[in-house]
Amino acid sequence: MSSAFSVPVPGSVGPAPAARHPKPKLIGGFLAAIITLHLLALTAFLPYVFSWWGVASLLVTNFIFGSIGINLAYHRLLTHRAVEFPLWLERVFTLCGVCCLEGSPLWWVMNHRVHHQKSDHDGDPHSPRESFFWGHMGWIYIHDAERYRLATYEKYVPDLMADPFHRWLHRGNKWVLVYLAHALLIAAAGFAVGFAVMDTTAEAVRLGVQVFVWGVVVRTVYVLHISLAVNSFAHRFGYRNYETTDESRNNWWVALLTNGEGWHNNHHAAPRTCSQGHRWWELDLTFTFVRALELVGLAKNVVPVKVASYKQMGGAE
Ligand SMILES: [Zn+2]
């Protein structure tokens, strides 16, 4: 994994003036990791690895890691402060996001705050206006030295920079180690269950392999693509409830797969609002989960829908 995601240590020597606008360069290690994961994910179609319970498990694991880790922790909590949790729960949810291999919280939140400020205009890290592939995943393994400077982090994520937990995860790419550790744990659990319940060693090993491929590899690739689909598909295809200054769209199938993040035009109209479904039928299970936590006293200060600063389009309630 490249060190491109590392935050320069405050006080360290910065780049020479001549290197302040270098050409973006490929993060080879990250690209190699992404390609390897995609190739490994294809093994899920082999008869030895395929299983219908593996397919069904994606519903649960996507909710735990994708919806709670990325949608709720990385996005609505850390980026937009749309809700508050006890610190221990915030950490647990954040670590679920780290286990999605979508970068450190510092890196993810910085990019997303820049996206909201410059959405579909110059400086947007991942607008599909450049090209659909760029908006989907071309941008994630390109190191933009201008954007990934210490000054950019200080400007966009001073709150997370002040938190030793986030600095620890980010420096030296320790978030990657957390990802690898969780992958090993899930694989070990799969093999342990296999040897406990199966009659033969061959059956036990097969179960361990299946748990690893479906519980780690396929789930990582699946969550990655549906997260990225918000940046690509939901900035090009779908309907708009609000006249925003970007190309954001409400895309129903992205919303269903991501448990709510696809109502992206709503989100751009009211970024701090915790619920991304604004009409009664715009299902947002991530927000339903927040409501459940609120009922048992684990969530508070949930930011309500506020879109007064945007002109609503005709027909929107
Ligand atoms: Zn957007």
Ligand SMILES: [Zn+2]
């Ligand atoms: Zn956002």
